[in-house]
Amino acid sequence: MSAPVRVGTRRSLLATTQAGTVAELVRDLLGREVVLVEVTTEGDRSQAAGTPLVQSSSTGVFVGALRDALLRGDVDVAVHSLKDLPTYPAAGIALVAVPEREDPRDVVVGRDGLTLGELPVGSRVGTGSPRRAAQLHALGLGLDVVGVRGNVDSRIAKVRAGDVDAVVLARAGLARIHRLEEVSEVLDPLQVLPAPGQGALAVECRAEDPLATDLAALDHAPTRAAVEAERAVLATLEGGCSAPIGALADVVEGEDGDELWVRAVALSLDGTLSVRKSASGSTSDAVGVGTRLAQEMLADGAGQLDQPGPAIDTDPDRDS
Ligand SMILES: NCc1[nH]cc(CCC(=O)O)c1CC(=O)O
Numbered sequence: 001m002s003a004p005v006r007v008g009t010r011r012s013l014l015a016t017t018q019a020g021t022v023a024e025l026v027r028d029l030l031g032r033e034v035v036l037v038e039v040t041t042e043g044d045r046s047q048a049a050g051t052p053l054v055q056s057s058s059t060g061v062f063v064g065a066l067r068d069a070l071l072r073g074d075v076d077v078a079v080h081s082l083k084d085l086p087t088y089p090a091a092g093i094a095l096v097a098v099p100e101r102e103d104p105r106d107v108v109v110g111r112d113g114l115t116l117g118e119l120p121v122g123s124r125v126g127t128g129s130p131r132r133a134a135q136l137h138a139l140g141l142g143l144d145v146v147g148v149r150g151n152v153d154s155r156i157a158k159v160r161a162g163d164v165d166a167v168v169l170a171r172a173g174l175a176r177i178h179r180l181e182e183v184s185e186v187l188d189p190l191q192v193l194p195a196p197g198q199g200a201l202a203v204e205c206r207a208e209d210p211l212a213t214d215l216a217a218l219d220h221a222p223t224r225a226a227v228e229a230e231r232a233v234l235a236t237l238e239g240g241c242s243a244p245i246g247a248l249a250d251v252v253e254g255e256d257g258d259e260l261w262v263r264a265v266a267l268s269l270d271g272t273l274s275v276r277k278s279a280s281g282s283t284s285d286a287v288g289v290g291t292r293l294a295q296e297m298l299a300d301g302a303g304q305l306d307q308p309g310p311a312i313d314t315d316p317d318r319d320s
Pocket residue numbers: 081082083084152168169170172173197198199200201
């Protein structure tokens with residue numbers, strides 16, 4: 001009998017649910033005993049203390065403690081929300097599998113079941129995400145975007161308590177904790193693009209652990225290609241700008257095999273300026289497709305969005 005496989009997770013309901021899903025997959029694949037091990041992360045601590053959390057996804061505050069536990073040998077597998085992973089690799093750690101992802105779109109939980117378009121001008125919409133805030137502003141509905149923090153549960157509770165008129169959340173998180181009935185609107189990616197990697201899970205192991213090879217079977221190739229393209233967009237844009245970024249890739253069946261379609265946006269924080277582009281290519285060149293898309297966005301000014309100053313006037317009909 002071999003020792004049980006220890007799957008490390010953050011303590012929130014969403015995190016333990018996600019880790020439970022992966023634990024089940026590992027159990028079915030290997031036929032071994034699997035246990036969940038809760039690890040307290042810096043992100044959880046600062047969230048509890050109420051300190052502002054800026055760009056949590058890019059700094060990876062939710063990720064570090066789990067990876068430390070993995071490297072120390074306290075756990076054998078770490079499960080993260082892929083969108084919370086930094087784009088740069090971690091020494092000694094392998095991203096062994098990205099299982100099939102949930103619907104990646106953002107959703108609205110509004111008071112009285114209201115959609116964004118039905119909310120009166122000046123309504124308070126809560127989000128802690130600069131990406132969501134910028135895209136909400138860009139809709140031009142006159143919404144008042146206010147910062148909210150905390151886990152999915154407490155953010156929904158703020159709507160029910162009347163603190164805010166609506167909140168924007170990842171549909172995937174609500175699906176995983178069985179709260180989809182709270183949703184009043186699923187946001188069309190044409191208007192609001194999700195975070196790169198949203199809805200997908202990341203399964204990590206120590207790079208040299210034989211388990212890393214065993215668990216590769218949990219990888220879902222189309223999801224892997226999509227999130228690699230999205231993360232390549234993010235990694236390339238991060239090099240040239242600090243603007244909020246949304247990206248979404250889909251794998252569709254083409255005439256010559258599977259094709260990858262990628263959409264991305266970079267916005268100024270107030271949503272008044274944005275660069276939006278799309279590209280397609282082969283699933284076998286996911287990183288290339290995402291990287292080239294981001295390079296085109298930088299050529300179109302995605303690197304200047306965080307600079308104060310007047311909007312660039314590109315109107316050919318302007319009297320000059
Ligand atoms: N930012 C925190 C976070 N990280 C992952 C999810 C949801 C699950 C996912 O996007 O895969 C959430 C909550 C949210 O954005 O509503």
